[in-house]
Amino acid sequence: MTILVGSSPLRRALLTALAAALVLVASYALDPFRDFQLATVAAYLCATAGLTVLTGLNGQLSLGHxxxxxxxxYTVALAQDALAGAAVAPVWILVLTLLGALTVGVAVGAVVGLAAARLRGPHLAGLTLGVAVVVPSLATTFGATLGGEQGLPVSAAAPPSALGPTVPYERWQVWLAWAVTLPLLLLLTNLVNSRFGRDLRAxxxxxxxxxxxxxxxxxxxxVTFTVSAGCAAVGGALMAILTQVAxxxxxxxxxxxxxxxxxxIGxxxxxxxxxWGALLLVALPDLARSVTALLPFPPAQAQRWEGNLPTAAFGLMLITVLALAPSGVAGLQRRAVRAVVERRYQRRVRTR
Known part of the structure; x- marks a missing residue:
């Protein structure tokens, strides 16, 4: 993604197509569980990309994504329930529910953004923190509609018949999640490289x-808050489709x-x-399970370690990044690439 910055729209589109090809190859090379993880990365990436635009590029701190x-x-779950009796093809139900999730996210983001436009720093963080506390509690308050603590079931999106009868479900999940995420990333990349992107940085x-x-x-x-909220809602919709529950x-x-x-950290x-942030969100819990399995703990203690180890790892990584590399993993990546390019350039100069 770093090489997309400053490039032309055509080059960004070509690089997005290359990323799609790499995802396609990976979906065939990975086992079903890793395919599911790859699809989950795409769902988280929608949310982390929107949050990066909001917090990193516009300076608005959000604790409510x-x-x-x-x-x-929940929009996907409710929309599926409303369309259950309609004579609509499953693929169109999927498209309509995703568009509905995007619409609801944009609407919620616009409302919160209007309130947040007058707030700064801790006051803005407090507002978004209130959203994070209130929205999940609505599920229990309106349990008859939103399913209470158990939530609402989300129907699995079966692979279209045009793909053939032998496509594994997890591979179809990868294709679906990244078919939504990659165009979204392309739109965000074009946005942050446009005049509006310069305005939000200013x-x-x-x-x-x-x-x-x-x-x-x-x-x-x-507008930035609205775009970011729409991205987060799409990520939540994909997550509900992948896990089949809201x-x-x-x-x-x-x-x-x-x-x-x-x-x-990213x-x-x-x-x-x-x-990088989306990869960490998926990789750290899996790494915690692997580490816990290697330690000779009783089952109850192993479960506590498995639940708390990702949080501790996130905290330690955050402290380390803030102290040693404030620009995050992406900054270290840019520095490494720049060092390699400069070294090659110096070698060419010496040989001449």
């Missing part, structure tokens, strides 16, 4: 200077905190950091 993911998940760097240069600061903040336990307050920590100043 887990709740925005929940809004997309607002982040100095609001007074941005206002004096003719930028509508309030409008920029609201429940408050899947989108707790800690998810919002983990999303923010993931984009900080790198706030580019969408490449969002990719």
């Amino acid at each position: 887990g709740a925005l993911m929940a809004s997309g998940a 607002v982040r760097d100095h609001e007074v200077a941005a206002r004096l240069s003719g930028i509508d600061v309030a409008r920029t903040r609201v 429940s408050p336990g899947s989108y707790p307050l800690t998810l919002s905190v983990f999303l923010l920590m993931a984009v900080v 790198g706030l100043d580019s969408l490449a950091g969002a990719v």
Whole structure:
């Protein structure tokens, strides 16, 4: 994703097509469980990419993106229930529910963004934290509609018959998740490289200077929050489709905190950091299970370690990144690439 910055729209489109080809090859090479994990990375990537644009590129701190993911998940579940008796093909039900999740996320983001446009720093964090607390609790308050603690079932999207009868379900999940995520990333990359992208960075760097240069600061903040919320809702919708359930336990307050920590560790100043953050969100719990399985713990103690080890690892990584590499993993990646390019250039100069 780093090489997309500053490139032309055509080059970005070609690189997105290359990424799609790599995902396609990986879906055939991986086993079913790893395919499911790859699809989960795509779902998280929608949310981390939107959060990177909001927090990293526009400077608005959000602690409520887990709740925005929940809004997309419940929209899919409710829309599927509403369309259950309609004579609509399953693929169109899938498209309509995803569009519905995007619409709800944009609407919620616009409302919260209007309120957040006047807030800064801890006040904005407090507002989004309130959203993260309130939205999951609505599931228990309106249990008859939203299913209470058990949540609502989400029907599995079966592979279209055009793909053939032998396509494994997990491979179809990968194709579905990345078919939504990659175009979304392309749109975000074009957005942050456009004039609006320069405006949102200007607002982040100095609001007074941005206002004096003719930028509508309030409008920029609201639009950015709306775009970010829409991305999070799409990520939540994909997660509900992958896990086949929309429940408050899947989108707790800690998810919002983990999303923010993931984009900080990955790198706030580019969408490449969002990719690293999504990978961490999926890889760390799996790594914790592997480490716990190697330790001679009783089952109860092993379960506690498995639940707490990812949190501890996230915390340690966050402290290390803030102390040693504030630009995150993506910044280290850029530095390494730059060092390799400079070394090759110096070798060419010497040989001449």
